[in-house]
Amino acid sequence: MWRMARPRKPLLSRDRIVEAAGVLVDEEGLEAVSTRRLAAALGVSGPSLYNHFRTKDAILEAVADAVSAKVDLSMFAGVADGGSGGGSGGGSDGGKDWRGALYDWAHSYREALSDHPNIVPVLARGPGRRPAGLRLADAVFGAMTAAGWPPAQATRIGALMRYFILGSAVASFAGGFVDDETAYDPADYPHLGQAHLLAERRREVDEAAFETGLTALLDGLALQYEALRAGAPEAARPAPGC
């Protein structure tokens, strides 16, 4: 026979599988990824994948980590103790400011996610053991503590930035409405008369909301940082628990 059970050189590799899975996720969504469909795209039969990954979910985790790896973390290098106000150039003692780094990082993060929105639900499950996800968490925490935030606060900043950025990617506001003028009866929803228009301006609306929210978040954190510096640590720690 022509078909061999095992060719001289492997047909598959982890990289080829992740690559093909990523394309499938981007083009047709998470639900479209079945082991049979993915294997077919790679020219092999379904069970072959299990020679390279333990489960289908491990493949999706790898796709998610590849997206995390695209997030720029270089802005955290050199963040040091210093002011949070002023420009994005540097702090008072030469270190880069935490606020500018957080701003740039948030944009890079959001851009990576909006290039691959369908994988975001997998990313949202947390870094777990995914290397790129962990590097990201490590970089944020390291930079915030270097900037003078107490460890407990640095953890919270990493968490709340994650909520906002992943939330903006997974819970699109504008895309959540339907593009149907008759869908939102003014008698039921007096203020939703224009809501059907949101669907077609999705990108624009969500980008503006992200920018407004990010600015508010950083402004608010800067206020807490100032209070911290002014020697009123309680004011900067409104929450219970360590």
Next chain:
Amino acid sequence: MWRMARPRKPLLSRDRIVEAAGVLVDEEGLEAVSTRRLAAALGVSGPSLYNHFRTKDAILEAVADAVSAKVDLSMFAGVADGGSGGGSGGGSDGGKDWRGALYDWAHSYREALSDHPNIVPVLARGPGRRPAGLRLADAVFGAMTAAGWPPAQATRIGALMRYFILGSAVASFAGGFVDDETAYDPADYPHLGQAHLLAERRREVDEAAFETGLTALLDGLALQYEALRAGAPEAARPAPGC
């Protein structure tokens, strides 16, 4: 035969199905909901469900809407033009302040979601045509415009609050790490030495981060509101697009 194809009184109703589906989602997660499993819990066969819902997804949407319906919206009644600072009592002209309403609403929203975390991915898809989801969006937008926010800004506030609240429910920070001391090698992740401890303090850590983030967000928005009131609308509209 004893078994009839159709009993005198219907065995099923939309409400009974939604109720049972909600229990299944809460106890075993979204993936555990199959039409056969759900039907078995209700004492009927799988296809029976299709007499009451068009698809399985429509059932999950109904479960999600039931959770949305639990979010308190009463704090938006009576929000009017006025200051955003001060106490949570009222604005300068007798209307309740938008900031206090947003704060209370965010907590009520988060509480509803944390009671039913497994359904959040369905909620995150947006209100679509779900009545309770739409009432929620309507109430926020109506209250923010009543408080004096320009419509475009009111839309953004609804969106960014949604990002943050749904993000905190779907993208738990602490729960994203594994409870395994050996998982995070200090050589790879110099600042993640205590990360494995997050898993067991999940609730505490996520609650503190939510509180810190919400306060920062509202502080930042208050700054924008003040700038708006001071007659510098550009300062309050840092984002492009209407």
Next chain:
DNA sequence: ACCTGAACACCGTTCAAGT
């Protein structure tokens, strides 16, 4: 080591058949 087809225990959904 790495791929195959067959098989197992599932899915969501349709549909003719019953009352």
Next chain:
DNA sequence: ACCTGAACACCGTTCAAGT
């Protein structure tokens, strides 16, 4: 109108068999 069992076209995963 509302429930049933049978059927269709799928799933993820295991496994013995091939080279």
